[in-house]
Amino acid sequence: MQDLRKALSAHETLSIEVYKTMWLKVRIASEDLLAVAQTLKDEGFKAISTVSPTDFLEEDRMEMNYFFENYTTKRNCWLKCDIPRDIEACEIDSITPMFPGANWHEREAYSMFGVRFTGHPDLRPIIVSQDFYDKTPFRKDFDWDAHEANTVENIQQIVDAFKEEQEVNEEHLDASSSEMILNWGPTHPASGPIRLKVHCDGEDIISIDPDIGFVWRALEHLVTKKDFVGAIVAVERLCFMDNINSMVGYCQAVEEIADVEITEFAKWMRVLLGEVSRISSHAMGMGGFYNAMGLHTVGMWNMDIREYFLDFLESYSGARIATAAIEPGGVRYGLQMNMLDELQKALDKFDATKDDIKMIFINNPTMKVRAAKKGIITAKEVEAFALCGVVARSSGVKIDVRIDEPYAAYAQVKMDYVVQKEGSAKDRLSTLFGELEQSIDIIKQAKRHIEAEIENGNFNPTKDHMVKVPKKLPKGEAISRVEWSRGEVLMHLVTDEKAKSPYRLKMKAPSFNHTMMLNKMLQGETLSDIPLIFGSLYICQGDLDR
Template sequence: MTIQSEYSPDSDRIMSVALGPQHPGAGHFRIQLWLDGDYVVRAEPDPGYVHRGEEKMAEYRNYIQNVPHLERPVILDSSGILFPYAMAVDELMNNKIPPRAEYLRVIMAELNRIISHMYFLAIYGIFTGHTTMIEWSMGDRDFWIDIAERIGGARVTFAYTIPGGVRNDMPEGLAERAYKTCAWFEKRMEEYEKMFIRNPIFLSRTEGVGVLSRERAIQLGATGTVLRASGVKHDIRKADPYSVYSDLDFEVPTENTGDCWARAYVALQEMRQSVRILRQAFKNIPPGPVRLKLGPQPRVPAGETYTRAETAHGEDSYYLISDGSPRPYRLRLQTGSFRNMLVLPNLLKGVHIADVPPVYWSLNYWPVHADK
């Protein structure tokens, strides 16, 4: 049987199938697929089931009230998405952030990156028929959440990185505990690599599947692990260094194959770098205050700024416009998940339907993050 290369609505051979929004893996997200036999001839993402209108909500709230709701789109990486928001407000207000606060922001961002990547690899295991990975990864993730909880006071949404610094200092003696977790986790990642990344089951499901070329990745504006797995060495922490990242020693892992396997391996290697950053940050953190006194309703001078940060799901950026009133005139939030969503229909065309879940999940796509 020949496979029809182009979609045609008149053809009797084409069957349309909706993957989601009730599919257990899809999250609050639907992929409309058009199939010829077992092959996808066309795919169209259908997001929006969890659209909250974050940008409109921000126009009704002052700069401090905006903190808790802006982290809700990606509760796995709540400190990551707040980082560029805090940077944007600080820049417009010309705030000089205390050095200790900068280090605490970085510590929480890296803890969140590990927590988020662990979740990504756990669900990746389920999607590729590898149930041990979800057991291991979900269990081990809790040790990192324990450390984040000692700093942020909550287990998921911390509202920790705020304009003017961070909400509170970390408890004494936490660094020693973190070093122990780092040492244990470094050994653990070796086991992940042997047990999951190099596992023949996982390799057979992901190697050479959903290949995104370097040129296409740049054209489509891909970001985060998706971009780096296609051989582009672009990480905002290195490319446009913010906070104290320029004082920290770490590398940007890349892979050249651009397939589903590379996207998982880049995430694992990024966790190694995050551990490296955490060790340095806990060691070098200077004493001092951790926040500026801004008051409950800070006035932000009129102006506009565009800030961006590398978070677990790619680049999150804010375009913030202030007219001098207590609330933002306009807040534009663009997220890594939204940008990587455009990669999906490009990769799905021509794949076997059984490969749809690994291709979808390999993009580290988080529906709420894209819907905003």
């Protein structure tokens, strides 16, 4: 951290402070951005987590936030600078040439806030549909009601744009060749709501252009319409497969602004619930990997195991999928001991099945023939594109927010990085399974700890789960990171004076970065590799579009 301070002293900084021990919060003038970014890169901050503009309507400024991460030292840098809010002058240098991982994040800022990035190689709108082009929906003065009044016209606009594109998209191709444009999605059996525009020559892929945004729910805008507790239902819809951990991230940010410390019991409950949720997600992720190769058995077997874990979530919160179980101030409900019996059943179920799954599917020879050499991501690419979670660890990069910047009770949990070496599709499957086993282990630790502490009388399971968080929060901002099932989720929460609802919430979700890699990974491969590589990246469209 001192090194970075020294390096940054060469530049003119408006303010510089240490934030939450792991972060250095630096405010600079927007002209210095490229120079400072270069210094950061030289200092080893090679990954950019996200780019998040905040629109301050009354102060007439647009605040840009850049979150740089150093994957080796685990120190991070939060860069802030102001640019004019006026749409004509809302311009800043693009850092994409320096940090390729910023590419889509800058496009997103451009589509949502109208920030123009000079020097960006490919500044097209992303996520938003054609009716939102040039309309900057996330600015505070955007009139949603007026926009939604013209639903029919808006839909017509999307339809027209699509038809026009279909008419011209093959015009530039050589008519005598075998080249064509394939729409892989959004109604393709294996795609989910994403469209890959595949430019291919017969079965060989020339290039891929992902078209995303089919499940864009504007969650980041939606939370600003709700109070701080109500916002959790929007946050958990980041992706239904692992909803607990995203709520944990949001609640931590709220608690930080409210300056509330939650109880030890609630911290352990967050670990317990979070790992159950991670298992339910990883189980589906493994199924998705094999489904992509036309084998549904794993998906079914894992679904069978997953049901038992959902039983536990149901006994705890009353809901199996969208639990809304984490709230600012702790966890929503107290714990009854018979709920832990449900959990024990699930753990037994997993232990009874895991050897079969490992033998038949993790060591499957046909799968190895297929996937051992496909979709390789090097450790360098992981840093350049700020990949995280399972994908990063499969390439041998040791990052895991649970260990690097422990939150909840993870500091007391015994765990290690689950890593593989090569970074191929097969390795990502192995990591997934390794993490499943790790999560089971963490659940066992947490369960033991909670049971012991209740026995000792240190935890009161029916009273300790919540502390009061005021309804109105002071002006402030906070970031919080959690290790979500797919990787790092970074929540950047900004509140106003006496706020009843968030002023701005930026949710950085991992699938966005992973999908950015698709074109790079699939060039020169064949059509058969699209589902395999796509499936192995463990992408969920929910957190891709938000």
